[in-house]
Amino acid sequence: MNKFPFSIAAALAFWLAPIVHAEAQTRYNTQPRGNSIRVDGTSTAHDWEMEGGFIGGYIEFGAGVNLDKTQAAPAGLQGDKIPAKAHVIIPVSTIHSKAEHMPGVMDDLMQKSMKAGDFPRIEFTLTEMTFKGPHAAGKPFDADAAGELVIAGVTNKVILPINLETLDEGKIKVSGTAPVKMTAYGISPPAPVLAIGTLRCGDDVKILFDWILKEKK
Amino acid sequence: MNNKNELPESNRRDFLKNASLATMMAMVGGVELRADDKAKSGDSELTKIPPAPPINIGVIGLGEWGREILIQLGKLNADPTREKKDNAPVVAICDNYPAALRRAGKEIPNAQKYDDYKALLADAKVQAVIIATPTGTHKEIALAALAAGKHVYCEAPLANTIEDAKAIAKAARDAVKQIFQPGLQQRSHPQVEFLLPFIRSGALGKYVMVRAQWHANSTWYQTGSSQEREDALNWRLRNATSTGLLGEEGIHQIDTVSNFLRGRPLAVTGFSSTIRLYNDHREVPDTVQAVFEFPHGVNLLHDLTICNSFEKTYEVYLGDEAAMMMRDFKAWLFKEANAHEGGWEVYARHDRFYNETGIALVAGASKQTTLAGSMESFNPYEHEPLYYALDAFTDKAGRQTREIKDFYDTYPDGTVADLLDQLKTDPALKSTAAATWQDGLDATVMAIIANQAAIKKQKIVFEKEWFEL
Numbered sequence: 001m002n003k004f005p006f007s008i009a010a011a012l013a014f015w016l017a018p019i020v021h022a023e024a025q026t027r028y029n030t031q032p033r034g035n036s037i038r039v040d041g042t043s044t045a046h047d048w049e050m051e052g053g054f055i056g057g058y059i060e061f062g063a064g065v066n067l068d069k070t071q072a073a074p075a076g077l078q079g080d081k082i083p084a085k086a087h088v089i090i091p092v093s094t095i096h097s098k099a100e101h102m103p104g105v106m107d108d109l110m111q112k113s114m115k116a117g118d119f120p121r122i123e124f125t126l127t128e129m130t131f132k133g134p135h136a137a138g139k140p141f142d143a144d145a146a147g148e149l150v151i152a153g154v155t156n157k158v159i160l161p162i163n164l165e166t167l168d169e170g171k172i173k174v175s176g177t178a179p180v181k182m183t184a185y186g187i188s189p190p191a192p193v194l195a196i197g198t199l200r201c202g203d204d205v206k207i208l209f210d211w212i213l214k215e216k217k
Numbered sequence: 218m219n220n221k222n223e224l225p226e227s228n229r230r231d232f233l234k235n236a237s238l239a240t241m242m243a244m245v246g247g248v249e250l251r252a253d254d255k256a257k258s259g260d261s262e263l264t265k266i267p268p269a270p271p272i273n274i275g276v277i278g279l280g281e282w283g284r285e286i287l288i289q290l291g292k293l294n295a296d297p298t299r300e301k302k303d304n305a306p307v308v309a310i311c312d313n314y315p316a317a318l319r320r321a322g323k324e325i326p327n328a329q330k331y332d333d334y335k336a337l338l339a340d341a342k343v344q345a346v347i348i349a350t351p352t353g354t355h356k357e358i359a360l361a362a363l364a365a366g367k368h369v370y371c372e373a374p375l376a377n378t379i380e381d382a383k384a385i386a387k388a389a390r391d392a393v394k395q396i397f398q399p400g401l402q403q404r405s406h407p408q409v410e411f412l413l414p415f416i417r418s419g420a421l422g423k424y425v426m427v428r429a430q431w432h433a434n435s436t437w438y439q440t441g442s443s444q445e446r447e448d449a450l451n452w453r454l455r456n457a458t459s460t461g462l463l464g465e466e467g468i469h470q471i472d473t474v475s476n477f478l479r480g481r482p483l484a485v486t487g488f489s490s491t492i493r494l495y496n497d498h499r500e501v502p503d504t505v506q507a508v509f510e511f512p513h514g515v516n517l518l519h520d521l522t523i524c525n526s527f528e529k530t531y532e533v534y535l536g537d538e539a540a541m542m543m544r545d546f547k548a549w550l551f552k553e554a555n556a557h558e559g560g561w562e563v564y565a566r567h568d569r570f571y572n573e574t575g576i577a578l579v580a581g582a583s584k585q586t587t588l589a590g591s592m593e594s595f596n597p598y599e600h601e602p603l604y605y606a607l608d609a610f611t612d613k614a615g616r617q618t619r620e621i622k623d624f625y626d627t628y629p630d631g632t633v634a635d636l637l638d639q640l641k642t643d644p645a646l647k648s649t650a651a652a653t654w655q656d657g658l659d660a661t662v663m664a665i666i667a668n669q670a671a672i673k674k675q676k677i678v679f680e681k682e683w684f685e686l
Contacts, residue, residue: 029630030627030628031628032624032627032628032631032632032635032636032639033635033638052642053639053642054623054624054627054639055627056626056627056628089626089627091623091626091627093267093619093620093623094620094623094639094642094643096642096643096644103644104266104267104644104645104648105266107266107267107644107645108266108267108268111267112267116267
């Protein structure tokens with residue numbers, strides 16, 4: 001039997017190891033605790049907000065990306081781009097009104113408006129992440145996350161300003177804001193007829209989120 | 218305004234002979250307490266909470282009550298005013314008596330038929346089961362259903378013994394991903410839900426006492442095609458398999474009273490007799506009385522009989538400022554002369570009754586359509602209490618199932634502890650009124666012990682550990 005010399009194998013392993021490491025991507029998976037979503041809206045009567053705690057999905061950073069916040073910029077940048085892939089899901093039914101009285105009415109209204117029966121999830125697929133410098137040491141990195149946002153079955157290309165921050169135990173936090181125009185997603189701003197008259201919600205809402213992920217080992 | 222004492226005696230006598238209780242309440246100046254009937258208002262596109270997703274139901278036990286459950290589920294699924302139309306499809310039915318299975322099968326032709334509950338539980342399509350078998354069989358079926366991962370609605374009382382009731386309650390407590398609802402149907406009735414905060418707010422003043430009755434003219438006897446079948450049908454007539462009138466019927470009133478009084482009784486003294494003698498070897502008394510001693514000197518006087526139906530079923534709560542009577546899920550308030558003005562009168566409508574004016578308390582009083590008609594003719598609720606209880610159960614089971622799916626779709630590696638924290642955040646799961654396993658255990662213990670006290674004609678002091686796991 002023609003045996004491969006051990007010394008050559010060891011040498012190859014030694015030389016290839018850094019390359020393999022450099023090619024390796026780092027995947028962060030969502031964590032079930034610490035996530036929060038807030039939807040801020042307006043109406044002809046008063047501002048309103050809804051909250052949720054479910055954010056699913058992952059982020060996969062490309063080779064060499066390091067979010068060491070002591071540095072001026074993340075390692076592994078390609079130009080000003082942070083090589084990354086990401087997919088985010090938010091179940092619509094897990095977002096609830098924080099109204100003091102009859103919050104279920106608002107939940108019902110929003111789920112109907114968002115056609116939650118047919119489209120139970122909000123989804124976001126990242127196409128490009130751009131680093132926004134300069135970065136102050138110790139602070140989270142600022143970036144723009146460009147991608148496709150799907151709400152109520154309608155897809156729009158969006159750019160979301162986000163912060164990337166490393167935490168303990170291999171975790172990262174992604175925070176950001178997604179300004180959303182309801183009509184752009186085929187959603188008529190809810191206008192329920194109440195005892196006080198017709199209340200009309202404003203077209204513009206803001207989705208604010210904090211998302212905790214942990215490195216997959 | 219209470220003119221009871223001003224009524225000429227002859228009028229009152231004539232009236233009592235001929236008129237309905239609702240009329241009587243009106244004439245003595247009763248104040249009707251009524252929740253808004255959402256189904257009838259129909260003028261809003263909004264619902265109180267978002268509709269729940271569908272849940273597939275299996276019904277185990279197709280006797281008289283099992284058939285009633287199927288009827289109410291049918292109404293639930295067909296209700297045109299209900300957003301959750303067809304949300305509780307009956308996909309499987311089970312009875313070990315072939316004729317009962319055939320008869321129910323004709324009504325629900327699309328349901329899978331099983332003669333063994335274990336086979337029904339093995340059916341993956343079934344997500345939730347309703348157990349309507351004789352009380353003594355609940356434990357075996359409920360434990361198996363919970364172990365199979367099904368949501369469970371188990372008729373009350375949960376069991377014939379405290380030990381069995383505890384076993385069911387423990388399994389229900391530990392089945393954290395499932396809904397367990399005992400068949401204490403009044404807990405889900407909108408009128409009770411409406412009255413609870415009103416009464417607990419002290420509208421009656423200090424509680425003085427409570428009186429409850431359940432009267433019917435019946436034998437409780439069912440005929441069967443064979444002696445064996447007849448024995449099986451008449452399990453309620455034998456002490457070994459029945460908790461008697463106090464358990465099988467009185468449990469709902471005992472539960473409601475303890476719910477309103479917000480506590481458990483300290484002791485119960487019972488009396489019983491068999492007035493009618495039948496040649497059917499029955500052991501269960503046909504007439505019972507029980508006095509439940511609640512804290513602070515408040516007693517519940519409870520009497521039940523199947524020998525006389527006079528005034529059927531009602532409860533009266535007496536406070537030192539007012540009394541409230543509940544009957545047919547209508548409620549009236551009778552204020553004492555020394556009663557405080559609670560402020561709620563502002564929101565009430567004023568009705569002319571006989572030669573007196575009564576004040577009605579109605580949730581959603583701006584809806585004048587619900588106020589039309591006389592007090593006696595108005596029927597605020599279209600449905601039986603069972604309908605509302607099954608509505609609550611299927612609603613909660615559907616929501617919880619979706620929530621768990623959402624959780625594991627979002628967090629494939631999430632732990633049960635993480636899941637439980639997330640379940641707490643769904644307000645709809647918390648806001649739907651329904652009895653819990655603890656309510657079921659409490660009511661079952663109270664009913665079992667009251668039945669024992671009635672049979673022995675003695676006083677029994679409740680032990681705390683009977684209610685604890």
